Amino acid sequence: MxxxxxxxxxxxxxxxxxxxxxxxxxxxxxxxxxxxxxxxxxxxxxxxxxxxxxxxxxxxxxxxxxxxxxxxxxxxxxxxxxxxxxxxxxxxHPDVVAAIADQAHRLATIAPQYANDQRSEAARLIAERTPGALDRIFFTNGGADANEHAVRMARLTTGRPKVLTRYRSYHGGTDTAINLTGDPRRWANDGAAAGVVHFFGPYLYRSRFHATTEAEECERALEHLEQVVQLEGPQTIAAVLLEAIPGTAGIMVPPPGYLAGVRELCDRYGILLVVDEVMTGFGRTGAWFVSADEGVVPDLLTFAKGVNSGYVPLGGVAVGPRVDEHFAHRPYPGGLTYSGHPLACAAAVATLEVMERDxxxxxxxxxxxxxxxxxxxxxxxxxxxxxxxxxxxxxxxxxxxxxxxxxxxxxxxxxxxxxxxxxxxxxxxxxxxxxxxxxxxxxxxxxxxxxxxxxxxxxxxxxxxxxxxxxxxxxx
Missing domain, CATH: 3.90.1150.10 (Aspartate Aminotransferase, domain 1)
Known part of the structure; x- marks a missing residue:
């Protein structure tokens, strides 16, 4: 087209x-x-x-x-x-409104343990657009619980307790997600007992690394992250969780090579990379996902918001091979009553079709x-x-x-x-x-x-x- x-x-x-x-x-x-x-x-x-x-x-x-x-x-x-x-x-948008109305007439709700055409099709369309082999979709009700479940998956897969996230970030308002958050909304909710360690990400305008160029900011931010990993003990760290581009914290576009550098660090120390694309995903930056645009394949990718423009609450985790294989023959201990709700998934299918067509x-x-x-x-x-x-x-x-x-x-x-x-x-x-x-x-x-x-x-x-x-x- x-x-x-x-x-x-x-x-x-x-x-x-x-x-x-x-x-x-x-x-x-x-x-x-x-x-x-x-x-x-x-x-x-x-x-x-x-x-x-x-x-x-x-x-x-x-x-x-x-x-x-x-x-x-x-x-x-x-x-x-x-x-x-x-x-x-x-x-x-009339196409999405019509899709929701049509689905409500056919099947307004169904529990997540059953297969449903709209849920299956939404999962296929999302998986086709995620980078690499993130082919399995776990549906949630929004971005916060997507990040909650991504962290749970990472901890269970690795057997490690800690998660590293950056200051100046936002990952949601639920219990684990608010502790993962790196802005002041965390303060009143943070008991410092959630196994979360914060670090400084790149932000050249207010550099914590005395950098004067994007290249310096990138190099020094990665050096800082590696030092945090080493001081915390790599064997204790399940995941590094990053917004692809921090959103409400300031839309700080990372310098070229930063996301790839974090991917390499995670690989070096056996840590899972979780990329939060709740705000950046589905067209917001002119691409399906920033990570795909940057040539980076995370182990887990979280999404919500733009997947169906918020017409009906929907979020999810795109699951990569390592986590998928871990739960192939052992139950995943988590779920939601409205996971993959048919009205939300019908809205997602219509939204993605409109985005592709137009x-x-x-x-x-x-x-x-x-x-x-x-x-x-x-x-x-x-x-x-x-x-x-x-x-x-x-x-x-x-x-x-x-x-x-x-x-x-x-x-x-x-x-x-x-x-x-x-x-x-x-x-x-x-x-x-x-x-x-x-x-x-x-x-x-x-x-x-x-x-x-x-x-x-x-x-x-x-x-x-x-x-x-x-x-x-x-x-x-």
Whole structure:
């Protein structure tokens, strides 16, 4: 299938009336009344994650379509967050919605011990896209439990207790996964008894290795990791677990050769390599998987999010030969009631077929190379508070600092500030729904965002950065 010559969003087939149109058809007064009730019930009964419950005012979303959502006031916002960086093919894609509805009519649920056509087909399609011989798929409900099970598999296969993960990482909110995490969300949940050891990964902009080039950063980061392995005792280490590109921690693209270097270290010491592609997988960087793009085959690969754009919860572990053989004649002691749920798998099958048919990966790659990357680099030149931009495909971070010389973040790691709050407020006022973390604005629209929409969002971001410049100048 030939790719389009210029970046343009994959065309969606005609379908029922748009959700956005339907939301507005009831009239503004009715919509606002419904939104007010939704908000009141939320505040009365919903317990929100990662939040002080009495200090939040969640935005009501009444509809979504493509690259846009509609809030409770009827405002249409360009979604530059992809929600939690998971709606890779956009909101309400008619092919995926139809596949879920069709599956619900045929077989709404079935326990994981039975074979099911959608589960089998989803596993085949995923296995075809993973690197190397990662041919067996263990389905979970999301990314956190995928990482939980990958670590359990690694420990049982090797008979070793420890897992090495990097600082500035995120692997999920469940018990083991939050201990694997290397950002401040771990602190309140970490009893330092989970057999997890953290190390520094490459991050040239804030290098812990006094590096001045990508090559130096790569070499020194690998030397540091090997020293940690040696000091911890290789015979005690089951796995090294890495995000292919750390996501919420900063979208820090590793230097060329780093992932391959970690693979070589793991091989040298008999350690399993687990690559977390929960956020990077399925088109986010313009490829099916970063590890495949880098020519690296992990022993275990975890995924979720983009596998079906989050329409129905789904994650999983792609299992390589060593682990697969270990459990060939001994039971794997783990499972989930909803493992490979048919509605979720039907959504995955439809999503992967749409991505293949419409060359979504190629579209995302071209947008990154020809639109998002160049425009963000131009913004970095214009704005004194932009310390660095970095990314790939539709997966970018804009790091905000008080000035380029000191590189002082405008907000602390794991926290916020009046500057970041002002940036979010300005973005929403201008019709953009942003993704922010600490001192960064992440540019992570759906992989199907059109070139025109991408440029529209980047133009709004320019104005948001004007506001950031003003706020930083006021506090100087």
């Amino acid at each position: 030939s790719a389009p010559s210029t970046p343009s969003a994959p065309a969606a087939p005609s379908a029922a009336p748009s959700p956005v149109s339907a939301a507005s058809a009831a009239g503004p007064d009715a919509a606002r009344g419904s939104a007010a009730r939704t908000y009141a019930l939320d505040r009365a009964h919903v317990f929100h994650s990662w939040s002080a419950q009495a200090e939040i005012s969640p935005m009501v979303v009444t509809a979504a379509e493509g690259s846009h959502v509609v809030d409770g006031e009827g405002n249409r916002l360009l979604d530059f967050s992809s929600q939690l960086v998971n709606t890779n093919i956009g909101h309400q 060359d979504v990966n190629g579209h995302a790659r071209r947008l990154g190379e020809q639109v998002i990357g160049p425009e963000l680099r131009a913004l970095a030149e214009r704005h004194p508070t932009v310390g660095e931009v970095r990314g790939r495909g539709v997966f970018w971070a804009v790091e905000l600092v008080t000035d380029k010389g000191s590189r002082t973040p405008v907000a602390p790691t794991g926290g916020s500030s009046s500057v970041m709050a002002g940036a979010v407020q300005q973005a929403k006022a201008l019709g953009l729904l942003p993704f922010t973390n600490s001192n960064r604005i992440h540019v992570v629209p759906p992989c199907t965002v059109s070139e025109a929409e991408a440029r529209e969002g980047l133009a709004v971001l320019d104005k948001v950065l004007d506001r950031v410049d003003e706020l930083v100048a006021e506090t100087a």
